Amino acid sequence: MKIDGYARISVDLQEDSHENTSIENQKRIIRDFVAKEFPDAELIIYEDRDRSGYTFSQRENYQKMRKELINGDVRILIVKDFSRFSRRNSLGLLELETLRDAGIRIISIGDNIDYPTRDDWMLIQFKFLMNEMPVTDTSKKIKQMIDNRQKNGQWICAVPYGYRITNTKEMTYEIDPPAAEVVREVFRLYNLGWGYKKIANHLTDSGVPTPRANEIAQKEAEGKATKLTARSEWSIITVQTILKNDFYIGTLRQRKYTRKGINGKDVKLGDEENIVIENAHEPIVDSKTFAYTKEQLELRSKGNYRGEKKYATDYSGFMFCGDCGSPMFSMSRPELSPAYTCGTYHKRGLKGCTSHHIRVDVLDRLLKEFILRVRDNCKGMIDELQKTIDEQPEREEQLGATVESIETQLNETKAKLKALYKEKMLIDAGLSDAKSRTKAALYNEMEEELLTRIEMLEKQFGDINNMRNNMITANRKAKTVIEVFDGVLRKEKLDKRDIGLIVEKITVFEDHLNVKLKSDVDGLLSLEDTEHTVNFKSGSKDIAVAQKSANRADKVFTVNVIREGDPLEIYTNSGGEVIFKKYSPIGELSSFASQYAEALNAATDLTVLICDRDHCIAASGISKKEVLERRVTQTVEDIMEGRRVEVYPSGKALPAIEGIDQKIAVAAPIMSEGDVSGAVVLTSAAGETASDSDIKLATVAASFLGKQMES
Numbered sequence: 001m002k003i004d005g006y007a008r009i010s011v012d013l014q015e016d017s018h019e020n021t022s023i024e025n026q027k028r029i030i031r032d033f034v035a036k037e038f039p040d041a042e043l044i045i046y047e048d049r050d051r052s053g054y055t056f057s058q059r060e061n062y063q064k065m066r067k068e069l070i071n072g073d074v075r076i077l078i079v080k081d082f083s084r085f086s087r088r089n090s091l092g093l094l095e096l097e098t099l100r101d102a103g104i105r106i107i108s109i110g111d112n113i114d115y116p117t118r119d120d121w122m123l124i125q126f127k128f129l130m131n132e133m134p135v136t137d138t139s140k141k142i143k144q145m146i147d148n149r150q151k152n153g154q155w156i157c158a159v160p161y162g163y164r165i166t167n168t169k170e171m172t173y174e175i176d177p178p179a180a181e182v183v184r185e186v187f188r189l190y191n192l193g194w195g196y197k198k199i200a201n202h203l204t205d206s207g208v209p210t211p212r213a214n215e216i217a218q219k220e221a222e223g224k225a226t227k228l229t230a231r232s233e234w235s236i237i238t239v240q241t242i243l244k245n246d247f248y249i250g251t252l253r254q255r256k257y258t259r260k261g262i263n264g265k266d267v268k269l270g271d272e273e274n275i276v277i278e279n280a281h282e283p284i285v286d287s288k289t290f291a292y293t294k295e296q297l298e299l300r301s302k303g304n305y306r307g308e309k310k311y312a313t314d315y316s317g318f319m320f321c322g323d324c325g326s327p328m329f330s331m332s333r334p335e336l337s338p339a340y341t342c343g344t345y346h347k348r349g350l351k352g353c354t355s356h357h358i359r360v361d362v363l364d365r366l367l368k369e370f371i372l373r374v375r376d377n378c379k380g381m382i383d384e385l386q387k388t389i390d391e392q393p394e395r396e397e398q399l400g401a402t403v404e405s406i407e408t409q410l411n412e413t414k415a416k417l418k419a420l421y422k423e424k425m426l427i428d429a430g431l432s433d434a435k436s437r438t439k440a441a442l443y444n445e446m447e448e449e450l451l452t453r454i455e456m457l458e459k460q461f462g463d464i465n466n467m468r469n470n471m472i473t474a475n476r477k478a479k480t481v482i483e484v485f486d487g488v489l490r491k492e493k494l495d496k497r498d499i500g501l502i503v504e505k506i507t508v509f510e511d512h513l514n515v516k517l518k519s520d521v522d523g524l525l526s527l528e529d530t531e532h533t534v535n536f537k538s539g540s541k542d543i544a545v546a547q548k549s550a551n552r553a554d555k556v557f558t559v560n561v562i563r564e565g566d567p568l569e570i571y572t573n574s575g576g577e578v579i580f581k582k583y584s585p586i587g588e589l590s591s592f593a594s595q596y597a598e599a600l601n602a603a604t605d606l607t608v609l610i611c612d613r614d615h616c617i618a619a620s621g622i623s624k625k626e627v628l629e630r631r632v633t634q635t636v637e638d639i640m641e642g643r644r645v646e647v648y649p650s651g652k653a654l655p656a657i658e659g660i661d662q663k664i665a666v667a668a669p670i671m672s673e674g675d676v677s678g679a680v681v682l683t684s685a686a687g688e689t690a691s692d693s694d695i696k697l698a699t700v701a702a703s704f705l706g707k708q709m710e711s
Helices: 014-018 025-039 060-071 089-101 121-151 177-191 194-206 211-221 236-244 286-300 341-349 362-379 380-429 434-490 494-501 519-525 586-606 634-642 692-710
Strands: 001-011 043-050 075-078 105-108 114-115 163-167 172-175 252-254 257-259 266-268 274-278 319-323 326-332 337-341 503-508 510-516 544-547 555-562 568-572 577-582 607-611 616-620 663-672 675-684
Touching: 001 025, 001 060, 025 043, 025 075, 043 060, 060 089, 089 105, 089 121, 114 121, 121 326, 163 177, 177 194, 177 236, 194 236, 236 286, 286 494, 319 326, 319 341, 326 341, 337 341, 337 362, 362 434, 362 510, 380 434, 494 503, 586 607, 586 616, 586 675, 586 692, 634 663, 634 675, 663 692, 675 692
Parallel strands: 001 043, 001 075, 075 105, 319 503, 510 555
Antiparallel strands: 105 114, 163 172, 252 274, 257 266, 326 337, 503 510, 544 555, 568 577, 607 616, 607 675, 663 675
16 A cells, blocks of 8 residues: 655744754654554545645645655555644635545544544534635735835835845945946937947946845845845846836835735736825935936837937937928038938928928027026916925925824724733623623723724825825926926036927927926916916917028028916825826727727728827727827818818828828818818728718717716
8 A cells, every 4th residue: 555645834943853843843743643543555645835825836846746746656645733734715715625535544633633534524614714814814815014114214125236235124225326327328228319228238247246245145135144146137128117217316116016815926006006105215316317207118119219320319209390201310420510401302302392491509408498488487487396396305294293293193092902802802702691791791892992093194104205295296297397497597508308398299390399398297286377377378479599500591480389278187196196188078088089090991992090180099900019009190180170071182192190191081070069070081092982881980989978078
């Protein structure tokens, strides 16, 4: 006869050799039992050290033994007790039934169970339930402890590269100067236009230790043994992680992952579910640099981004032709003054568009004059913002004192509740007399009051922390805007970093520019007083700069702001930052619009674009990555303003989307409750003429989408 024995321990310590649950003790008990009950049997004992009893999949030696049992090579399994077999009620019982159905006899020595020789199923269920309770109870306590420490800004499992732990018991940390310099260099190179791979290769070639190698060196310097290993090459993901981590501006962001069940996989949480403490530690990177990096990360993730050009100037990527919609082309030859011209004109000459030539020095003067006007118009608000920023340390100190007071009250209340539980247990032991029952009722009432107070204090604690975070985030945004404005006005030549933080788009016409500020900057600086609003009315001639040229006719450019009348959505992100964004009613139907576009494309064989007032929100018949979120051309905007269906014959068709060679065949405005919300546009690369049925289908589609928005 062959018998398998199984032994398991969760935490394997050498000093546990004399404890009842140790591996050696389990093996001894199994051997003694087999020698007494099955003296002629051949016993093989399988053991798993440092393995949880909550799952079977992570126990390598159990899986080896299981194959023998299922194959019928062994008919008896013996364990010291069922807690060594499994500590998960559902999985343990299922596994036990699987072994039983395979003809296996299971003996638990300590539980006095021999199954299925004796039908002890109810007793087995009770044993498994009792074995699981310590695991789930411990898991809840650990989660609660971690959650409380995270809310207090205390729990740090590890710090990112650039910092080092100074006290593992109190979890304090500080900047690691050499590593911090590398972090700053990573941000600097990326903001100069370098990519992840180029930065990683540069660090590797320069012999800079990787974060893991740096961690190993720190442990060795402290005389600590480590099994960690490190490669000498920097990876792309390491560079990317550094650039996205707001820990480097002093933000402590915790609870980024949660575990679904005991021993389950970690699941990434959204930013809104994180526990965030602003200004928690000394920053390595200033907020202006981090803000610019964030803008660059978003820009470079777009499908139309093609990297840094060899001769690109600071305005590249922001400028578009006002007539044809194509990106402006950078003229950076050594013999020419830095300037821009229409991209279509550069490719096709006057057959495509006119030059829209504008020099960089003229752009600089126009934008500086514009920023100066914004500052003048917003002087009162900017002074208030600066006052708020100056008062932040004092306000933070006040909020900090409030947090400490609430935390003290919370700890005292929890201590009272703990003491109450102890007294209540003593009362519960003798509930036979009326006096004890009266006391028990009183304790239940006191318990409810304490739990309610704890809940209230925890809510106050969270609200105060959120208030503090919102204040810091808003002030950080305001401070960045003020710094950028001051920097623009001081510089002789503008910096792309500053332009990218405040300007979303510059549209160049033959005699004027439309400057569109970043939506959150525009919202931050807007005033209720319409006489002094930042948003100059369309057609304003308040700002004008002359451009003189030896080979071209002189021009006078004016600047307009193109935000007047645009509806905005106002909301806050997870960090409490106030965001102003243009509202797109049809954007609410983007999923439905995408399905309708696919159906329309199948019926017409033309490319289908469904747009809101500014951008393409759904498409079919073309790569969505190319067109989604791209801005519509002035032609499409004019069609929407005209509020009627427009048909373009072959040879006269114009582009529908900026930078995309798709000519309009038919465009039908989407009307909802009397307002224009967007357009359904049928296009083709060859400029084909739409058929009568195509025109009707586009008109019906626009009408149908308008009705959907009304409903």
